[in-house]
Amino acid sequence: MDQTDWRILAELQQDGRLSFNELARRVTLSAPAVAERVRRLERDGVIDGYRATVNPGKAGLPFTAFVQMRCMLGRCLLKTTAADEFPEIVEIHRLSGRACTMLKVRAASMAHFEGLVERLGEHAELDTHVVLSTPFEGRPVSADAIRARPVTPSEGWTTS
Amino acid sequence: MDQTDWRILAELQQDGRLSFNELARRVTLSAPAVAERVRRLERDGVIDGYRATVNPGKAGLPFTAFVQMRCMLGRCLLKTTAADEFPEIVEIHRLSGRACTMLKVRAASMAHFEGLVERLGEHAELDTHVVLSTPFEGRPVSADAIRARPVTPSEGWTTS
DNA sequence: CATGAAAAGCCTCACCT
DNA sequence: AGGTGAGGCTTTTCATG
Numbered sequence: 064m065d066q067t068d069w070r071i072l073a074e075l076q077q078d079g080r081l082s083f084n085e086l087a088r089r090v091t092l093s094a095p096a097v098a099e100r101v102r103r104l105e106r107d108g109v110i111d112g113y114r115a116t117v118n119p120g121k122a123g124l125p126f127t128a129f130v131q132m133r134c135m136l137g138r139c140l141l142k143t144t145a146a147d148e149f150p151e152i153v154e155i156h157r158l159s160g161r162a163c164t165m166l167k168v169r170a171a172s173m174a175h176f177e178g179l180v181e182r183l184g185e186h187a188e189l190d191t192h193v194v195l196s197t198p199f200e201g202r203p204v205s206a207d208a209i210r211a212r213p214v215t216p217s218e219g220w221t222t223s
Numbered sequence: 224m225d226q227t228d229w230r231i232l233a234e235l236q237q238d239g240r241l242s243f244n245e246l247a248r249r250v251t252l253s254a255p256a257v258a259e260r261v262r263r264l265e266r267d268g269v270i271d272g273y274r275a276t277v278n279p280g281k282a283g284l285p286f287t288a289f290v291q292m293r294c295m296l297g298r299c300l301l302k303t304t305a306a307d308e309f310p311e312i313v314e315i316h317r318l319s320g321r322a323c324t325m326l327k328v329r330a331a332s333m334a335h336f337e338g339l340v341e342r343l344g345e346h347a348e349l350d351t352h353v354v355l356s357t358p359f360e361g362r363p364v365s366a367d368a369i370r371a372r373p374v375t376p377s378e379g380w381t382t383s
Numbered sequence: 384c385a386t387g388a389a390a391a392g393c394c395t396c397a398c399c400t
Numbered sequence: 401a402g403g404t405g406a407g408g409c410t411t412t413t414c415a416t417g
Contacts, residue, residue, distance in 0.1 A: 154362070393409085
Protein backbone atom coordinates (compact mmCIF):
# COMPACT_ATOMS: atom_id res chain seq x y z
CA MET A 64 0.00 0.00 0.00
CA ASP A 65 2.14 2.84 -1.26
CA GLN A 66 1.04 6.33 -2.12
CA THR A 67 0.03 5.36 -5.65
CA ASP A 68 -2.30 2.71 -4.28
CA TRP A 69 -3.92 5.35 -2.09
CA ARG A 70 -4.39 7.67 -5.04
CA ILE A 71 -6.03 4.85 -6.97
CA LEU A 72 -8.31 4.11 -4.02
CA ALA A 73 -9.24 7.76 -3.73
CA GLU A 74 -10.21 7.95 -7.39
CA LEU A 75 -12.14 4.69 -7.40
CA GLN A 76 -14.00 5.57 -4.22
CA GLN A 77 -15.07 8.77 -5.90
CA ASP A 78 -15.93 7.15 -9.23
CA GLY A 79 -16.01 3.39 -9.28
CA ARG A 80 -16.56 3.24 -13.02
CA LEU A 81 -13.37 4.87 -14.20
CA SER A 82 -11.70 3.01 -17.03
CA PHE A 83 -8.11 1.90 -16.60
CA ASN A 84 -7.19 4.45 -19.24
CA GLU A 85 -8.75 7.37 -17.39
CA LEU A 86 -7.54 6.14 -14.01
CA ALA A 87 -4.04 5.77 -15.41
CA ARG A 88 -4.15 9.34 -16.66
CA ARG A 89 -5.21 10.64 -13.24
CA VAL A 90 -2.50 8.89 -11.30
CA THR A 91 0.09 9.41 -14.05
CA LEU A 92 0.73 5.80 -14.79
CA SER A 93 0.16 3.61 -17.83
CA ALA A 94 -3.03 1.63 -18.25
CA PRO A 95 -1.42 -1.80 -17.79
CA ALA A 96 0.32 -0.59 -14.65
CA VAL A 97 -2.88 0.62 -12.96
CA ALA A 98 -4.76 -2.44 -14.14
CA GLU A 99 -2.25 -4.63 -12.38
CA ARG A 100 -2.44 -2.57 -9.18
CA VAL A 101 -6.22 -2.53 -9.18
CA ARG A 102 -6.30 -6.28 -9.63
CA ARG A 103 -3.91 -6.71 -6.75
CA LEU A 104 -6.06 -4.47 -4.54
CA GLU A 105 -9.10 -6.54 -5.51
CA ARG A 106 -7.33 -9.85 -4.94
CA ASP A 107 -6.10 -8.74 -1.51
CA GLY A 108 -9.61 -7.64 -0.59
CA VAL A 109 -8.70 -4.00 -0.09
CA ILE A 110 -11.26 -3.25 -2.77
CA ASP A 111 -14.14 -5.55 -2.02
CA GLY A 112 -16.60 -4.41 -4.67
CA TYR A 113 -18.10 -1.70 -6.80
CA ARG A 114 -21.54 -0.36 -6.01
CA ALA A 115 -23.99 2.18 -7.25
CA THR A 116 -24.87 4.51 -4.38
CA VAL A 117 -28.58 5.04 -3.92
CA ASN A 118 -30.01 8.12 -2.25
CA PRO A 119 -32.40 6.55 0.28
CA GLY A 120 -34.66 9.58 0.41
CA LYS A 121 -35.11 9.73 -3.34
CA ALA A 122 -35.74 6.00 -3.36
CA GLY A 123 -38.62 6.26 -0.92
CA LEU A 124 -36.87 5.70 2.42
CA PRO A 125 -36.38 9.21 3.81
CA PHE A 126 -36.23 8.23 7.51
CA THR A 127 -33.02 7.01 9.10
CA ALA A 128 -32.42 5.96 12.69
CA PHE A 129 -29.88 4.20 14.84
CA VAL A 130 -31.22 1.54 17.15
CA GLN A 131 -29.15 0.13 19.97
CA MET A 132 -30.36 -3.20 21.24
CA ARG A 133 -29.77 -4.74 24.64
CA CYS A 134 -30.79 -8.22 23.75
CA MET A 135 -32.76 -10.37 26.07
CA LEU A 136 -31.11 -13.69 26.75
CA GLY A 137 -31.80 -16.21 24.05
CA ARG A 138 -33.82 -13.78 22.00
CA CYS A 139 -31.01 -11.88 20.40
CA LEU A 140 -32.05 -10.69 16.98
CA LEU A 141 -29.13 -12.31 15.22
CA LYS A 142 -29.69 -15.70 16.79
CA THR A 143 -33.41 -16.08 16.42
CA THR A 144 -34.29 -14.48 13.11
CA ALA A 145 -32.74 -14.04 9.76
CA ALA A 146 -31.90 -10.45 8.97
CA ASP A 147 -33.94 -10.96 5.81
CA GLU A 148 -37.04 -10.46 7.90
CA PHE A 149 -35.97 -6.87 8.41
CA PRO A 150 -35.06 -5.35 5.07
CA GLU A 151 -35.19 -1.96 6.79
CA ILE A 152 -31.93 -2.80 8.56
CA VAL A 153 -29.06 -1.59 6.40
CA GLU A 154 -26.27 -2.14 8.94
CA ILE A 155 -25.69 -4.42 11.90
CA HIS A 156 -22.75 -4.02 14.27
CA ARG A 157 -21.96 -6.05 17.35
CA LEU A 158 -20.90 -3.78 20.18
CA SER A 159 -18.97 -3.99 23.38
CA GLY A 160 -20.58 -2.39 26.38
CA ARG A 161 -24.15 -2.27 27.59
CA ALA A 162 -25.83 -2.50 24.20
CA CYS A 163 -25.03 -5.66 22.28
CA THR A 164 -25.99 -4.43 18.84
CA MET A 165 -26.15 -1.22 16.84
CA LEU A 166 -28.53 -1.09 13.89
CA LYS A 167 -28.87 1.50 11.20
CA VAL A 168 -32.39 1.39 9.79
CA ARG A 169 -34.24 3.16 6.98
CA ALA A 170 -37.99 3.65 6.83
CA ALA A 171 -40.52 5.04 4.41
CA SER A 172 -42.51 6.99 7.00
CA MET A 173 -42.91 7.58 10.69
CA ALA A 174 -45.69 5.02 10.76
CA HIS A 175 -43.40 2.52 9.11
CA PHE A 176 -40.66 3.33 11.59
CA GLU A 177 -43.07 2.90 14.48
CA GLY A 178 -44.03 -0.55 13.26
CA LEU A 179 -40.40 -1.50 12.86
CA VAL A 180 -39.58 -0.43 16.41
CA GLU A 181 -42.43 -2.52 17.72
CA ARG A 182 -41.20 -5.59 15.91
CA LEU A 183 -37.62 -5.07 17.04
CA GLY A 184 -38.81 -4.52 20.60
CA GLU A 185 -39.75 -8.16 20.81
CA HIS A 186 -36.10 -9.10 20.66
CA ALA A 187 -34.46 -6.55 22.92
CA GLU A 188 -34.69 -3.38 24.89
CA LEU A 189 -34.18 -0.56 22.45
CA ASP A 190 -32.42 2.76 22.52
CA THR A 191 -33.53 4.66 19.46
CA HIS A 192 -31.91 7.71 17.87
CA VAL A 193 -33.73 9.34 15.00
CA VAL A 194 -31.51 11.04 12.44
CA LEU A 195 -32.48 14.60 11.58
CA SER A 196 -29.96 15.05 8.80
CA THR A 197 -26.65 13.62 7.77
CA PRO A 198 -23.89 16.02 6.76
CA PHE A 199 -22.02 13.11 5.22
CA GLU A 200 -21.97 9.36 5.01
CA GLY A 201 -19.62 7.04 3.21
CA ARG A 202 -16.62 9.34 3.28
CA PRO A 203 -13.79 7.63 1.41
CA VAL A 204 -11.24 5.75 3.44
CA SER A 205 -8.02 7.67 3.08
CA ALA A 206 -4.41 7.57 4.09
CA ASP A 207 -5.03 10.80 5.99
CA ALA A 208 -6.94 8.91 8.66
CA ILE A 209 -4.06 6.52 9.17
CA ARG A 210 -1.58 9.34 9.46
CA ALA A 211 -3.77 11.32 11.86
CA ARG A 212 -2.63 10.28 15.32
CA PRO A 213 -1.86 13.55 17.07
CA VAL A 214 -2.48 12.59 20.68
CA THR A 215 -0.27 9.79 21.94
CA PRO A 216 -0.86 8.03 25.24
CA SER A 217 1.45 8.85 28.09
CA GLU A 218 4.92 7.41 28.13
CA GLY A 219 5.16 3.88 29.36
CA TRP A 220 1.48 3.07 28.96
CA THR A 221 0.56 -0.10 27.22
CA THR A 222 -1.30 0.34 23.93
CA SER A 223 -2.11 -1.64 20.86
CA MET B 224 -40.03 3.84 -9.81
CA ASP B 225 -41.58 0.67 -11.15
CA GLN B 226 -40.42 -2.85 -10.56
CA THR B 227 -37.93 -2.72 -13.41
CA ASP B 228 -36.27 0.30 -11.86
CA TRP B 229 -35.90 -1.62 -8.62
CA ARG B 230 -34.35 -4.57 -10.40
CA ILE B 231 -31.88 -2.22 -12.05
CA LEU B 232 -31.06 -0.65 -8.68
CA ALA B 233 -30.57 -4.07 -7.14
CA GLU B 234 -28.13 -5.10 -9.85
CA LEU B 235 -26.18 -1.86 -9.80
CA GLN B 236 -25.93 -1.82 -6.03
CA GLN B 237 -24.45 -5.28 -6.22
CA ASP B 238 -22.13 -4.50 -9.13
CA GLY B 239 -21.80 -0.87 -10.08
CA ARG B 240 -19.66 -1.63 -13.10
CA LEU B 241 -22.16 -3.63 -15.11
CA SER B 242 -22.33 -2.61 -18.75
CA PHE B 243 -25.67 -1.63 -20.22
CA ASN B 244 -25.50 -4.80 -22.28
CA GLU B 245 -25.10 -7.10 -19.29
CA LEU B 246 -27.57 -5.12 -17.20
CA ALA B 247 -30.09 -5.30 -20.02
CA ARG B 248 -29.68 -9.05 -20.19
CA ARG B 249 -30.29 -9.41 -16.44
CA VAL B 250 -33.45 -7.38 -16.35
CA THR B 251 -34.60 -8.71 -19.75
CA LEU B 252 -34.64 -5.43 -21.55
CA SER B 253 -32.69 -4.02 -24.47
CA ALA B 254 -29.53 -2.04 -23.94
CA PRO B 255 -30.94 1.31 -25.07
CA ALA B 256 -33.93 0.83 -22.78
CA VAL B 257 -31.86 0.24 -19.65
CA ALA B 258 -29.48 3.01 -20.61
CA GLU B 259 -32.35 5.44 -20.68
CA ARG B 260 -33.68 4.23 -17.34
CA VAL B 261 -30.30 4.39 -15.68
CA ARG B 262 -29.77 7.91 -16.95
CA ARG B 263 -33.15 8.91 -15.59
CA LEU B 264 -32.31 7.40 -12.19
CA GLU B 265 -29.05 9.32 -12.21
CA ARG B 266 -30.67 12.56 -13.29
CA ASP B 267 -33.33 12.27 -10.57
CA GLY B 268 -30.65 11.62 -7.98
CA VAL B 269 -31.90 8.17 -7.06
CA ILE B 270 -28.49 6.92 -8.09
CA ASP B 271 -26.09 9.49 -6.73
CA GLY B 272 -22.81 7.86 -7.71
CA TYR B 273 -20.68 4.80 -8.25
CA ARG B 274 -18.03 3.89 -5.74
CA ALA B 275 -15.42 1.27 -5.14
CA THR B 276 -16.01 -0.24 -1.71
CA VAL B 277 -12.89 -0.42 0.43
CA ASN B 278 -12.49 -2.91 3.24
CA PRO B 279 -11.35 -0.65 6.09
CA GLY B 280 -9.54 -3.42 7.93
CA LYS B 281 -7.52 -4.43 4.90
CA ALA B 282 -6.74 -0.79 4.24
CA GLY B 283 -5.22 -0.30 7.67
CA LEU B 284 -8.21 0.93 9.68
CA PRO B 285 -9.44 -2.16 11.52
CA PHE B 286 -11.11 -0.34 14.43
CA THR B 287 -14.63 1.04 14.13
CA ALA B 288 -16.67 2.86 16.74
CA PHE B 289 -19.79 4.95 17.10
CA VAL B 290 -19.44 8.13 19.07
CA GLN B 291 -22.45 10.05 20.29
CA MET B 292 -21.71 13.65 21.13
CA ARG B 293 -23.63 15.91 23.45
CA CYS B 294 -22.12 19.14 22.28
CA MET B 295 -21.24 21.88 24.66
CA LEU B 296 -22.83 25.15 23.76
CA GLY B 297 -20.94 27.00 21.10
CA ARG B 298 -18.36 24.26 20.77
CA CYS B 299 -20.29 21.89 18.60
CA LEU B 300 -17.93 19.98 16.36
CA LEU B 301 -19.69 20.98 13.18
CA LYS B 302 -19.70 24.66 14.00
CA THR B 303 -16.18 25.15 15.21
CA THR B 304 -14.03 22.88 13.10
CA ALA B 305 -14.02 21.56 9.60
CA ALA B 306 -14.62 17.86 9.40
CA ASP B 307 -11.39 17.74 7.42
CA GLU B 308 -9.54 17.90 10.69
CA PHE B 309 -10.92 14.48 11.53
CA PRO B 310 -10.37 12.17 8.57
CA GLU B 311 -11.19 9.30 10.94
CA ILE B 312 -14.84 10.35 10.85
CA VAL B 313 -16.55 8.51 8.04
CA GLU B 314 -20.13 9.50 8.90
CA ILE B 315 -21.81 12.38 10.68
CA HIS B 316 -25.49 12.38 11.57
CA ARG B 317 -27.44 15.05 13.43
CA LEU B 318 -29.73 13.45 15.96
CA SER B 319 -32.85 14.30 17.85
CA GLY B 320 -32.78 13.56 21.54
CA ARG B 321 -30.10 13.91 24.16
CA ALA B 322 -27.13 13.42 21.89
CA CYS B 323 -26.84 15.99 19.14
CA THR B 324 -24.55 14.04 16.86
CA MET B 325 -23.70 10.46 15.94
CA LEU B 326 -20.30 9.77 14.44
CA LYS B 327 -18.95 6.65 12.86
CA VAL B 328 -15.19 6.61 13.13
CA ARG B 329 -12.42 4.33 11.90
CA ALA B 330 -9.01 4.03 13.53
CA ALA B 331 -5.75 2.24 12.84
CA SER B 332 -5.18 1.08 16.42
CA MET B 333 -6.45 1.42 19.95
CA ALA B 334 -3.85 4.06 20.59
CA HIS B 335 -5.05 5.97 17.56
CA PHE B 336 -8.62 5.62 18.73
CA GLU B 337 -7.69 6.85 22.19
CA GLY B 338 -6.12 9.95 20.72
CA LEU B 339 -9.15 10.58 18.57
CA VAL B 340 -11.48 10.34 21.57
CA GLU B 341 -9.37 12.83 23.45
CA ARG B 342 -9.52 15.31 20.61
CA LEU B 343 -13.26 14.88 20.18
CA GLY B 344 -13.75 15.24 23.92
CA GLU B 345 -12.79 18.88 23.64
CA HIS B 346 -15.98 19.54 21.72
CA ALA B 347 -18.57 17.52 23.58
CA GLU B 348 -19.39 14.92 26.13
CA LEU B 349 -18.94 11.58 24.45
CA ASP B 350 -20.74 8.29 24.55
CA THR B 351 -18.53 5.78 22.80
CA HIS B 352 -19.46 2.36 21.44
CA VAL B 353 -16.67 0.19 20.11
CA VAL B 354 -17.66 -2.17 17.33
CA LEU B 355 -16.61 -5.78 17.84
CA SER B 356 -17.69 -7.02 14.44
CA THR B 357 -20.14 -6.05 11.75
CA PRO B 358 -22.32 -8.77 10.24
CA PHE B 359 -23.17 -6.42 7.42
CA GLU B 360 -22.92 -2.83 6.33
CA GLY B 361 -24.15 -1.15 3.20
CA ARG B 362 -27.00 -3.52 2.50
CA PRO B 363 -28.66 -2.48 -0.75
CA VAL B 364 -31.71 -0.29 -0.53
CA SER B 365 -34.57 -2.42 -1.78
CA ALA B 366 -38.25 -2.28 -2.51
CA ASP B 367 -38.69 -4.91 0.20
CA ALA B 368 -38.01 -2.34 2.88
CA ILE B 369 -40.69 -0.07 1.52
CA ARG B 370 -43.20 -2.86 1.35
CA ALA B 371 -42.39 -4.12 4.86
CA ARG B 372 -44.84 -2.37 7.14
CA PRO B 373 -46.47 -5.18 9.09
CA VAL B 374 -47.42 -3.37 12.30
CA THR B 375 -49.77 -0.46 11.77
CA PRO B 376 -50.57 2.07 14.48
CA SER B 377 -53.92 1.83 16.16
CA GLU B 378 -56.99 3.02 14.31
CA GLY B 379 -57.56 6.72 14.43
CA TRP B 380 -54.04 7.66 15.52
CA THR B 381 -52.30 10.37 13.63
CA THR B 382 -49.23 9.27 11.69
CA SER B 383 -47.04 10.51 8.91
C1' DC C 384 -39.19 -0.47 -26.37
C1' DA C 385 -36.40 -3.75 -29.78
C1' DT C 386 -33.17 -4.24 -33.50
C1' DG C 387 -28.91 -3.80 -36.04
C1' DA C 388 -24.97 -1.39 -37.55
C1' DA C 389 -21.31 1.96 -37.09
C1' DA C 390 -17.96 4.30 -34.34
C1' DA C 391 -15.63 4.93 -30.35
C1' DG C 392 -13.24 3.49 -26.58
C1' DC C 393 -11.42 -0.20 -23.79
C1' DC C 394 -8.58 -4.13 -22.33
C1' DT C 395 -4.70 -6.82 -22.89
C1' DC C 396 -0.96 -8.89 -24.82
C1' DA C 397 3.86 -9.06 -26.22
C1' DC C 398 7.87 -6.66 -26.03
C1' DC C 399 10.99 -3.37 -24.28
C1' DT C 400 13.20 0.04 -20.79
C1' DA D 401 8.19 -2.38 -11.66
C1' DG D 402 6.56 0.34 -15.42
C1' DG D 403 5.98 2.12 -20.61
C1' DT D 404 4.49 1.46 -25.55
C1' DG D 405 1.82 0.10 -29.40
C1' DA D 406 -1.22 -2.84 -31.87
C1' DG D 407 -4.76 -6.26 -31.99
C1' DG D 408 -9.34 -7.57 -31.04
C1' DC D 409 -13.24 -6.95 -28.77
C1' DT D 410 -17.10 -4.85 -26.11
C1' DT D 411 -19.69 -1.08 -25.38
C1' DT D 412 -22.38 2.70 -26.57
C1' DT D 413 -25.32 5.08 -29.41
C1' DC D 414 -27.54 6.15 -33.30
C1' DA D 415 -30.97 5.15 -36.85
C1' DT D 416 -35.21 2.81 -37.86
C1' DG D 417 -39.37 -0.12 -37.08
